[in-house]
Amino acid sequence: MASIRLENVWKTYPNGHVAARGVELSIADGEFMVLVGPSGCGKSTALRMMAGLETPTQGKVMIGERDVTEVPPQERDVAMVFQSYALYPHMTVRDNLAFGLRMRGAVPATISQRVDAAAKALGLERVLDRKPGQLSGGQRQRVALGRAIVREPMVFLFDEPLSNLDAKLRLETRAELARLHRRLAATMVYVTHDQEEALTLGSRVAVMSEGRVEQVGPPLEVYRRPATIFVATFVGSPAMNLLPAELVPAAPLPGSAKASGTTMGVRPHDLAVTSPGSGEVDALVDVVEPRGSELLLYLRLGASGDGPELRVITPPDLEVAPDQVVGLRFDRARLHFFDRESGRRVERPGTAP
Amino acid sequence: MRSQGRWATLVMAALVLGAAFPFFRAIAGSLTPEAQLFEGAPLWPSPAVLEHYRALFAERAFWLPIRNSLIVAGSTTLFCVTIGSLCAYALARLRFRGKTLLLGVILAVSMFPQIAIVSPLFLLLRSVRLINTYPGLVLPYLTFAMPLAVWLLVGYFRQLPAELEEAAMVDGASRLRAFREVIVPLALPGLAATAILTFVYSWNEFLFALSFTLGPERQTVPVAIALFRGQYQVPWGQVLAAAIVATAPVALLVLAFQRRIVQGLTAGAVKG
Numbered sequence: 001m002a003s004i005r006l007e008n009v010w011k012t013y014p015n016g017h018v019a020a021r022g023v024e025l026s027i028a029d030g031e032f033m034v035l036v037g038p039s040g041c042g043k044s045t046a047l048r049m050m051a052g053l054e055t056p057t058q059g060k061v062m063i064g065e066r067d068v069t070e071v072p073p074q075e076r077d078v079a080m081v082f083q084s085y086a087l088y089p090h091m092t093v094r095d096n097l098a099f100g101l102r103m104r105g106a107v108p109a110t111i112s113q114r115v116d117a118a119a120k121a122l123g124l125e126r127v128l129d130r131k132p133g134q135l136s137g138g139q140r141q142r143v144a145l146g147r148a149i150v151r152e153p154m155v156f157l158f159d160e161p162l163s164n165l166d167a168k169l170r171l172e173t174r175a176e177l178a179r180l181h182r183r184l185a186a187t188m189v190y191v192t193h194d195q196e197e198a199l200t201l202g203s204r205v206a207v208m209s210e211g212r213v214e215q216v217g218p219p220l221e222v223y224r225r226p227a228t229i230f231v232a233t234f235v236g237s238p239a240m241n242l243l244p245a246e247l248v249p250a251a252p253l254p255g256s257a258k259a260s261g262t263t264m265g266v267r268p269h270d271l272a273v274t275s276p277g278s279g280e281v282d283a284l285v286d287v288v289e290p291r292g293s294e295l296l297l298y299l300r301l302g303a304s305g306d307g308p309e310l311r312v313i314t315p316p317d318l319e320v321a322p323d324q325v326v327g328l329r330f331d332r333a334r335l336h337f338f339d340r341e342s343g344r345r346v347e348r349p350g351t352a353p
Numbered sequence: 354m355r356s357q358g359r360w361a362t363l364v365m366a367a368l369v370l371g372a373a374f375p376f377f378r379a380i381a382g383s384l385t386p387e388a389q390l391f392e393g394a395p396l397w398p399s400p401a402v403l404e405h406y407r408a409l410f411a412e413r414a415f416w417l418p419i420r421n422s423l424i425v426a427g428s429t430t431l432f433c434v435t436i437g438s439l440c441a442y443a444l445a446r447l448r449f450r451g452k453t454l455l456l457g458v459i460l461a462v463s464m465f466p467q468i469a470i471v472s473p474l475f476l477l478l479r480s481v482r483l484i485n486t487y488p489g490l491v492l493p494y495l496t497f498a499m500p501l502a503v504w505l506l507v508g509y510f511r512q513l514p515a516e517l518e519e520a521a522m523v524d525g526a527s528r529l530r531a532f533r534e535v536i537v538p539l540a541l542p543g544l545a546a547t548a549i550l551t552f553v554y555s556w557n558e559f560l561f562a563l564s565f566t567l568g569p570e571r572q573t574v575p576v577a578i579a580l581f582r583g584q585y586q587v588p589w590g591q592v593l594a595a596a597i598v599a600t601a602p603v604a605l606l607v608l609a610f611q612r613r614i615v616q617g618l619t620a621g622a623v624k625g
Contacts, residue, residue: 051519
């Protein structure tokens, strides 16, 4: 059993910075939970509190049924992969991998057997006797990963482990992590600021902002039904368009909401370009960005182009040029409405979960 | 550019010559027969004689102050580096109340002029019966060497990434174990520099050694050399020979660890 629970966790640093404001988070055994948010949102602090590297100012941290709030890291059965990898520079790869087992008093036979197995699984056999300084970035990353794996811990914690890799290696390692999770079936908590990484890796995603958890749910759920304006704009790329609802007279407002107090959100993929006058609104094309498989248009609402900016994704073969007026059609089933004051989602009747 | 380089070399050579000349004269003087020393001594004596060195060890039992110096400087260095590094690690890494104040006090302690505390220290050491003992020298030396060591090492530890010991602790090491297995090996250049500075300081110290020892059985090298002078004459040849014997080990030590010392002293100034 290695579920993790943060119960009303607060963290105030001595310099007055509040990194966690009543974080509530429950991670099930074997789950791949991704904490995602912009830098400074408290996601790393939350992870470090699970590791025991930070002690909450208030609240409880539970691993399994054990209250570990005050337990130092070496007495929790967790492994962590750091953003900088934090490999011990004076030890060989073999000693780096063996360190955790040695500290926990494993017998030499077990150590060498597990180190060899991990090195084989990660393709590190040829570099076992090198020092970290002689390795490439990708190899260092795998050593950091291997150091966590050999321990066979109850919980894996990842602090932006892919952010120092180049794009290609990042994609490969991402897939490798997903395979690793399937193979080990261990509880994994993963911190990233990259929403795409969060959506692709997580069995569930927790979106954080300013020390609070904004929404927790499966990636598609978070993408399709963002609970707040923050989540709506943070998750998904390009970001969701937000409009004051009164600018779109045809918008199918939720029953109780008034147009004047409501923000309407629509993803760039859920807008279709038509001929002027034939859609719900007209808009003026500002910039056209071909992206290979699709076209990204920047538009301004209104035929004269004096409204707010909108982003639209269209098929790549659409004939469109800057300063052209086009019509826009909304996918009515995929509109989002938020209360302008609280920022919370307003549910349309009949679509509530 | 080229002439600039030549000038720099020239100035450097002059500086080195100026600094090394007295040392050279001391070596030459220690090999010159006593009779020639004050009659326009030649730049290099011929024949060179070892009589002063022989006298040093045969008549003066100079090995005794050397032994004393080694024991005192050695144990001061040992305590200073072990206690000082633990202390510095705590100051560099742990969060606790009054840390800045503590660092300030440590620095202030090292600022006291030595002469001001000789008499009170003497009374103190006498009342605990430590006059003319090794601890009677090591303890006062520690009060001066430790602040320097702590300051050097705090700077050194601070520039080591904290994630390394965090990784070690998550890996299952206690804080002390992480310190021993990860921090100490990485801080070796800094520790070596600190050790050598402490050793040289304790090896050269004169005022305390003179005040807190009573006889040759506990006198250190600087004190022993100072007391060579008799009532009517100063045996300069032997003084010079003794100076060479006292300087050589320290100079060799520094030469051997030169690169490490420079690394240690400039640590944190630039990354890399």
